[in-house]
Every structure is written in structure tokens, then in C-alpha cells.
Amino acid sequence: MACPYFMPTQKLPGNAWLHPARLPLGGGWSGQCCAPGHEGAEPSDDDLRELCNMGYAAACSRLPQQRGCDAVRFAVAQDRGSRLLLSFVCETGHRPAEHGSLEYDASLGRWMSSHPDPRIQKMAECYVESYLLRRIPSAPGASLSPNA
Secondary structure (H helix, E strand, O other): OEOOOEEEEEEOOHHHOOOHHHOOOOOOEEEEEOOOOOOOOOOOHHHHHHHHOOOOOOOOOOOOOOOOOOEEEEEEEEEEOOEEEEEEEEEEOOEEEEEEEEEEEOOOOEEEEOOOOHHHHHHHHHHHHHHHHHHOOOOOOOOOOOOO
16 A cells, blocks of 8 residues: 555665565655645655655655545456456555556557546556566566566
8 A cells, every 4th residue: 555645766675675565556765745835845764765656655744634535555456468458446545446447558558548547547556666677577577567
């Protein structure tokens, strides 16, 4: 359940967490804050570890009082080889506020359906990247781009 105001930019080494694959985005990420008034702020290492990558960041000084959701969850609903159906849930007060599905075609390296919110879409991309790296551990440099 990543913070909905977190814009992940780069995968972090897994040694900051005991089980990085269990993190909401499938691993730890560095990034920037997108909370109103704090756009582009770079969270501290502690904030990344305890708040941004985890969601429900009530202790975060940048988190707006009025917000659409508190955390975002992702899960692979179906893995059809080259096509992944991803489910997402945006939570408010530990309850679903929004949910839906996104579809990614790994063979084409593109999204067949995407989320209109660029923050949530970027989180989905990070989640899928982490998933593909775990699913195909022998593929060096596995990424969302077919030409990478």
C-alpha cells in the first residue's frame, strides 16, 4: 500500500527491508512527493522506508488532511504469459475507495489499459517491473520496455 502522493522513480537495493518482495510495489523505491505544496520534494531515507513505500503515512508532515485515499494496493489478478491483468485498490480509512483493473502486454511493452492518475499509473508500472523481475529472474535488465 504505497502512499498515494509518492511518485517512484528508481528501484532501491533490497537490503533496506527484510523481505523487499513483500512491499506494496514489489520492492523499495526512491522518488518524489506529489502532495499539494510539496511537489518534487525528495523524501528522506527514513521517510522512504517508513512512509512513502508503505502507505498510511499519517506521521508524514507532507500528507494533506483532505485526500482521496490513504494508500494504493496492487496485485496480479491474472498472468497470461505476455499479458498481465493487474488489480488495484485505493483505500481510505482501511476501506476500498476506488478499485479497478489495468492490463499490461509484456510482449509489446505497453499498457493496454492504464490509470488516469499519473501517480497511480507510475506505481502500477513499478509494481509490474518488480513482478516481472521476480517472475523471470534469469532475464538481465528485464523492464517494461521491449527494447531495453
